[in-house]
Amino acid sequence: MLHRRAVIEAHPNLLKLYSARPGMPDTLAPFMRPLLHPNLVNGRSGDPALYVETLFEKRAILFDLGDITVLSPRKIQRLDHIFVSHAHMDHFAGFDQLLRLLVGREKTLRLYGPEGFISHVGHKLHGYIWNLAAGYPCDLIFIVTEIAASFETRAAQFRLKRAFAEEPGRSRRIADGVLYQEPSFRVCVSVLNHRIPCLGFAIEEAIHVNVWKTRLAELGLPVGAWLRELKRAVTENMPDEHPIRIATPGAARELPLATLRYAVTVTAGQKIGYVTDVADTAANRQSIIRLVQNADLLFIEAAFAEADAALAQERAHLTTAAAGQIARAAGVRRLEPFHFSPRYAGEDERMLNEVRAAFAGQCSG
Ligand SMILES: [Zn+2]
Structure with a gap:
């Protein structure tokens, strides 16, 4: 997947647009359809927790896990990734609420935090007794990753059905600060100093390639599955002469990417930073x-x-x-x-x- 930085490098015109600060140029604004919708759960003064709703697959991401009592159970159940800056109480006390709501549901949740975080999650879980857990019909799985200042990461898994006994996961070293990545977005991390290690995060959407049907019509071209290939060629910044095969029922032909660029616009995805403490x-x-x-x-x-x-x-x-x-x-x-x-x-x-x-x-x- 190609991300914002690469897109800006690959599309110098886009860089110009993004440099025109502080406002987004009017010509670009209508094309932006952000996938990420962030909201401070407790406003500017309450416990830190930033709920980021995604427009894909009804999933949500949380940055910091302070008090989350105002979040509806439905919203909490949508969470699948939680990034915690550090384990000071106001950033992590919401873990109990999360746990209480999710026990009894089939769910895998990924948590990320600084060095020592696996132990903090383990201690939270072992504050309770799970002697009946093996008989539960559903399993609740926490996959916890901690990130050291060296960018070495260590992972562990805690499963309800095993009474949340710690099971070691794999270790790796993260490259270019990219902590988590999937086709729609990625999350970058920085290890900062709060007299203890504290993580800062940035979430970036993948780029958007928008195809304009009116412009396709002007070129006399149909919509169809071939547009996927066009989008891929654009995101991968293929050269102008790169041929795109346009398959239509009963016929097929090729046109160079240069001709087809007229029908698409490229916008960098949204980037949101989260830094505290x-x-x-x-x-x-x-x-x-x-x-x-x-x-x-x-x-x-x-x-x-x-x-x-x-x-x-x-x-x-x-x-x-x-x-x-x-x-x-x-x-x-x-x-x-x-x-x-x-x-x-x-x-x-x-x-x-x-x-x-x-x-x-x-x-x-
Ligand atoms: Zn703090």
Whole structure:
């Protein structure tokens, strides 16, 4: 599969469009049909949890597993991948709710977290007694992967029918920060510093190749299965002379890809970043900027106000100003700050204004 970075490299015109910040050009906007729909489960101030609904196969992805009581059982059952930044309680306490709802259902769920995460999941599971589990009709399986700073990963499996005894899985080394990948999307990871390892994530849709039926008609061409080959040739950036076989009932012919490009438009998929609980260090800034470069949307913590930078430093969190500066440096298109500390209750506007000012490059006084 070809992803955003490769597409931007392969299609210089697209790069121009994406460089035209801050707004998406009108000519491109109507063609965008994002597959990923993110929502902060507990708003900007509650426990971190970002629910990402996908438009394919009614599946959902969760970033962080804080309090999820407001999620309906139906929404929780749709989850199949959960990415946890670290195991501080406000990011992981929702595991019990998840477990309570899923026991008794046939389900496999993949969880990802930093070094030590397998042990955290194991301890959660072994806080309960499962002596009756072998007789359950359905199995619940957690496949847990932990990622070390070296990008070595270790996996383990916990199955209800085996009373959640830990079964070792395979180890691997992830390449280019790509933690998980399938044809529709991929998730990249960065190991950041929160005085403990803490993971930042970016989810990227695969590119969209849109075929325009009106333009096909102008070329005198039918719709049909051959369009799959056309889309593949476009995504793989085949040369202009690459022949495409157009099979129609009773006839077949070939046209060069160059002729057919008229009938398609290519848009990079949406990229969404999720970063929380990180110290404001030069190394963290560099890693985050690399991870969320050119994201369409960035969810980033802004735990402390700018005036409380000393406190932010002490707790290894970002300030509003740092969040805005990082997003600006990364060329992010839209910013959604969250994880405001409870000390700023009722002051969302102040916090948002500080983030906005830094994002816009304004100096604060
Ligand atoms: Zn934390």
